[in-house]
Amino acid sequence: MPRPTDLMALRRLSIAAVLQRTVRALVEAPAMRRVSAASRGDRRKFLVGLRARWRMALVPTKRTGSDVVARNRFEREVQNRLGVLPNFFTSTSAAPALASQLWAQAKAAYLDNPLPSLFKERLFVHLSRFCEVRYCIVRHAGFLLGKGYPAGNARVTPETIEQIVILLSRPVPNAAQLEAVFTRLEGYLEPAEIPAPRSKAEEDLFDALTVMFVVPSRSAQARTAVRQAVGDGPFEYVVALLAFIRMAHYWTETHPELAYETDMIMLMAQHHDLARRLLDTSDAEWAHAGDALREALTGQLQVLNTELQHRTRNLLSVIQVVFDRTMTKHTTLDSFAPVFVSRLDAISRVQTYLSRLVQGEKVTFDGLLRTELAAHAASLQQITLDGPPGVRLRSSTLQTFALAIHELVVNAVKYGALANPNAHLLVRWEVEDGDDQPPLLHVHWEETGVHLADIDGNIPQSGYGRELIERALPYQLKAKTCYEMMPEGVRCSISVPVLM
Known part of the structure; x- marks a missing residue:
């Protein structure tokens, strides 16, 4: 038999769900939208119907004692690991077994992923700018701000509001800037450690990963650059994290009824600039508006690559001419080498x-x-x-x-x-x-x-x-x-x- 405390917790969750559904009904119901112009009789009918929905909603769902215990155990595990119980993992009431499967994916690709915790959480927030439903960016910004644990790590020092605003304000790079980013990443002679937060190296990596996340089919150069910079193993862990973030976005987009948690509602009420940036969907709308972002990120790269090939052919022709003309004037290796190298240095x-x-x-x-x-x-x-x-x-x-x-x-x-x-x-x-x-x-x-x-x-x-x-x-x-x-x-x- 379930314990009284378990039944009380279940009852509180049911009442909270009823409250949320009722508020939504009040906002969306056509009768409510017309109530100011309706007659007193129509208003009475609406209220009677509303009371009927309340009575039906408050009828407890039949669950066995083992179901309740298992659910409570699952929610305690989530809360212990993340510091809060996100609504993301309580949104599967119609298919309860899915919650544990979502949790297993989160642990494998996100929480237990060996990449640095702060890097994972900052990347999650950065890429969540491109999701039109704002649940993910709000919740994960909360983790960064100490409302829970960043990537499940309670030892991570929380970020400040100012740091989060800067992260949310970073412009999407254009094609020319990406070309410079790829050049720097491809210039690593050997794989480097995952960069520190707020460093130039982190910015470069985030920009390349933005291409991989938003336009994966056109991200060959970005993938090559990231792999060169971090190495084969970390690259695969990064890809696994991107896949989980993509899944989380799809889940929230197909469950737009997911509500923000109270801690983040209170925080956004206190910090209006943060709230404005978290709830701003302009980046997401741009990403989903046809090929606008794709062209910005990759369309010009084709032009640049064509120009690069043209310049490369010209450059090789110049080097060939320099080689031939230097050889005609310097017939020994000792005299040829320094002059030819000096001219190559000028080209470089x-x-x-x-x-x-x-x-x-x-x-x-x-x-x-x-x-x-x-x-x-x-x-x-x-x-x-x-x-x-x-x-x-x-x-x-x-x-x-x-x-x-x-x-x-x-x-x-x-x-x-x-x-x-x-x-x-x-x-x-x-x-x-x-x-x-x-x-x-x-x-x-x-x-x-x-x-x-x-x-x-x-x-x-x-x-x-x-x-x-x-x-x-x-x-x-x-x-x-x-x-x-x-x-x-x-x-x-x-x-x-x-x-x-």
Whole structure:
């Protein structure tokens, strides 16, 4: 026989359920919506019907004593593990055995998952932004705030309201930002530990996991990046957690009658900004509005991948030309290797520069020039740079132009103005706007104080750099160039089309 305390607990649960159903009936019943305009007789009929529903609802459900004991034991286990008894696990009255099965899934993929507890709970909250029914995000934000145990771990220090608001406010990354995220994750030389809360590494991982969660069929690059960053084992545990979060969302979406627990209702009543963000469905609506989020997360990636393939082919062509031209001038390995490596380094610097740009930005001339000078530790005391900042270069012509600047700097460091502490380098540039033509960047490079006559025997008269400036730039970039070796040093001018 069930104990009196068990029967009282069951009775309290039944009364609470009746109250909830009655309030819903009051809100949804057409009679109640028309009560202000109804006659007194109609109002009386409504109240009589309402009392009848109360009497029927208060009739106790017949349960055996063993059912009640088993149910109480199950609910105590849930409460001991989570610190509260979520309505999620009391929503299966029509199929009581399902509650234990849901609990088994929760333990396997969520609670007993060996990933760090705070990471699991923060990820649960972050991904629950994409569920239109807000039960999961409210309940799991409560766990993070100490209303229960984060991922079932009572030893985790609760987060603050401010920290939760920041987590809920993180923007969904666009395609260009995701490309940078994937590059960083794929750059791990060996798997790292799951990142600390609120770190940049955690943000990167959350962004990649957002793609895996929202658009799993288009997440090949995200999966590769996450696996590279965390390793094969942790990757599978992360996927198991994503699967459980997906199941929890589906369950709540198909059981929209799930009510928030009292502790979270009280908390949201006290913190309106938190409540507003928890109950905001804009991210979820975006995720479910056709392909809007899918295009934002992956649509542009196809464009970027196409552009990347194009750039890769161009880059390989540039490297092949650099290799061939270096081989013609340096016939021994000892002389070939350092020159070829130096030119590869210049190519690499440009690629690194490109990878750090956000969407819509371009490499600028002054940025490129300063990067190349810094790479050779050139003394700025010997250099005068004079020109407008932010002149944007065309991506399609960037690599060849960068190699030309590299060759000018290398020659100045080896033989010219930057090799002699008493010499000086002037680089002046300006932009000329044409009426019917693209704007032109005019670059004037002038070295003084070198005295080439004293070192003429050591200076190659027709090296790769000069050929690049006099032949490749006019052919590939439609540039106008002039390269002269004056008694005081090199004088070079380059006029190349640029962006507005």
